[in-house]
Amino acid sequence: MQRRARYxxxxxxxxxxxxxxxxxxxxxxxxxxxxxxxxxxxxxxxxHVIGLGLHDSLRHAVPSLPSGQYGEFVARYRTHFLEREExxxxxxxxxxxLDALRARGHWLAVATGKSRRGLDRxxxxxxxxxLFSATxxxxxxxxKPHPAMLLELMQQLTVDPGQALMIGDxxxxxxxxxxAGVDALAVAYGAHPGEQLRALAPRACVASIxxxxxxxxxxx
Numbered sequence: 048m049q050r051r052a053r054y055x056x057x058x059x060x061x062x063x064x065x066x067x068x069x070x071x072x073x074x075x076x077x078x079x080x081x082x083x084x085x086x087x088x089x090x091x092x093x094x095h096v097i098g099l100g101l102h103d104s105l106r107h108a109v110p111s112l113p114s115g116q117y118g119e120f121v122a123r124y125r126t127h128f129l130e131r132e133e134x135x136x137x138x139x140x141x142x143x144x145l146d147a148l149r150a151r152g153h154w155l156a157v158a159t160g161k162s163r164r165g166l167d168r169x170x171x172x173x174x175x176x177x178l179f180s181a182t183x184x185x186x187x188x189x190x191k192p193h194p195a196m197l198l199e200l201m202q203q204l205t206v207d208p209g210q211a212l213m214i215g216d217x218x219x220x221x222x223x224x225x226x227a228g229v230d231a232l233a234v235a236y237g238a239h240p241g242e243q244l245r246a247l248a249p250r251a252c253v254a255s256i257x258x259x260x261x262x263x264x265x266x267x
Contacts, residue, residue, distance in 0.1 A: 052153055054267045056206040058197060060215035061159040061166065063097060063237025068135040072097050079123035080109050083116065097238040098160045098219040100190025137173055140256040145178045154204050158196040160185040180204060192222035197229055212267060221247040234259060
């Protein structure tokens with residue numbers, strides 16, 4: 048007899064959790080700052096803002112950026128990102144993991160700081176779009192760490208907080224889950240280091256897709 052799932056809904060972050068893009072995002076933030084002759088944030092600073100909403104990211108990563116230049120900075124960032132987008136692949140084992148979760152009857156969803164246009168492009172390029180029952184992006188609701196994305200996904204799929212699990216690679220993902228009353232699982236192979244993630248008391252912190260799959264097979 049098949050074991051009854053603890054979590055009917057499993058929500059994934061995108062960048063740094065399913066797709067190996069954190070290093071490219073950091074590089075693009077640094078290049079955009081250099082293009083505008085602004086102080087270039089170090090790697091830790093640029094990594095920390097991955098997953099935040101656009102304005103929050105810019106305020107933290109490039110505090111000297113005048114608000115009137117936000118649009119110019121974003122344009123430069125997107126130019127650099129699009130130049131690298133085709134080199135960003137799924138972490139090995141992601142597709143098999145998602146297929147296995149779907150086969151076990153879990154709803155799958157995405158909650159990401161990406162724009163809707165960016166996520167739709169990524170879902171099409173990766174071929175994963177059909178696996179997700181719902182998605183939320185940072186430009187269509189309150190961005191992380193606000194709980195809106197998770198609350199809206201649960202409402203759309205008629206899932207209670209106790210039946211949902213958030214999986215992400217940043218402290219923003221974990222803080223969003225806590226604010227929504229949802230369990231969280233951290234992955235330490237993305238943007239934020241394991242010690243920073245474990246400090247927020249996720250159910251577990253795993254170091255690879257293989258460990259993630261094993262944990263989910265046992266606990267989800």
